[in-house]
Amino acid sequence: MSTPAYSNIPTVAPHLDANAALSEQQARELLVELCHQFYHQGWVTGTGGGISVRLGERIIMAPSGVQKERMLPSDMFVLDAEGGVVESPDKPFKVSACQPLFMHAYKKRDAGAVIHSHSMNAMLVTLLYDDVFRISNMEMLKGITGVGAFDLHEVPIIENTAHEAELADTMGAAIDKYPKSQAVLVRGHGVYVWGKDWIKAKTQSECYDYLFAAALRMKELGLNPETGGLSS
Numbered sequence: 001m002s003t004p005a006y007s008n009i010p011t012v013a014p015h016l017d018a019n020a021a022l023s024e025q026q027a028r029e030l031l032v033e034l035c036h037q038f039y040h041q042g043w044v045t046g047t048g049g050g051i052s053v054r055l056g057e058r059i060i061m062a063p064s065g066v067q068k069e070r071m072l073p074s075d076m077f078v079l080d081a082e083g084g085v086v087e088s089p090d091k092p093f094k095v096s097a098c099q100p101l102f103m104h105a106y107k108k109r110d111a112g113a114v115i116h117s118h119s120m121n122a123m124l125v126t127l128l129y130d131d132v133f134r135i136s137n138m139e140m141l142k143g144i145t146g147v148g149a150f151d152l153h154e155v156p157i158i159e160n161t162a163h164e165a166e167l168a169d170t171m172g173a174a175i176d177k178y179p180k181s182q183a184v185l186v187r188g189h190g191v192y193v194w195g196k197d198w199i200k201a202k203t204q205s206e207c208y209d210y211l212f213a214a215a216l217r218m219k220e221l222g223l224n225p226e227t228g229g230l231s232s
Contacts, residue, residue, distance in 0.1 A: 052102050122208070134153070
């Protein structure tokens with residue numbers, strides 16, 4: 001039996017859980033570990049994607065434009081609660097281009113962590129829907145906060161821009177308009193997902209990716225994701 005590629009990812013924060021307060025060093029190590037995992041899932045290849053976690057009034061955020069699978073704990077930025085940089089890495093890195101979008105999730109949803117994925121599944125569903133992705137009757141919907149397996153769940157889709165920071169206003173409006181969604185899709189680009197802590201953000205990112213993949217497959221089979229593929 002072949003060994004999954006991700007089995008060799010170093011586990012630098014093996015015992016962390018949502019009930020334990022992270023130290024800043026643990027948060028830095030956690031972001032490194034998660035980016036290793038997300039790289040092997042195809043979510044943050046080609047320097048794409050981003051991730052951050054909130055520790056009280058401080059936010060630890062991965063840098064922009066770097067190979068996420070090669071980052072070190074010392075490569076992270078530290079931001080204050082308003083998104084201002086208070087600590088920078090010694091390397092000539094830039095703070096994540098996702099920063100203003102992450103801040104909407106922190107301020108509007110009291111998020112504890114935010115993940116930006118360039119998942120192929122997320123990108124492709126934005127090409128099949130107009131302004132809202134819809135799906136129902138999926139067990140994996142239960143992994144999304146406040147959503148049941150038989151609910152019709154909606155995720156807003158916003159238009160992409162040449163520069164990521166320019167998405168901030170439309171993302172903020174989408175978060176306000178769809179209070180039950182824990183994500184915002186960006187057309188031809190990817191998805192932003194948040195959660196009350198890093199575990200919920202990770203869990204919901206995985207659940208959404210499953211739902212996007214399921215919808216793509218249902219479309220191929222001529223089934224309607226809005227009914228979960230059911231005829232009525």
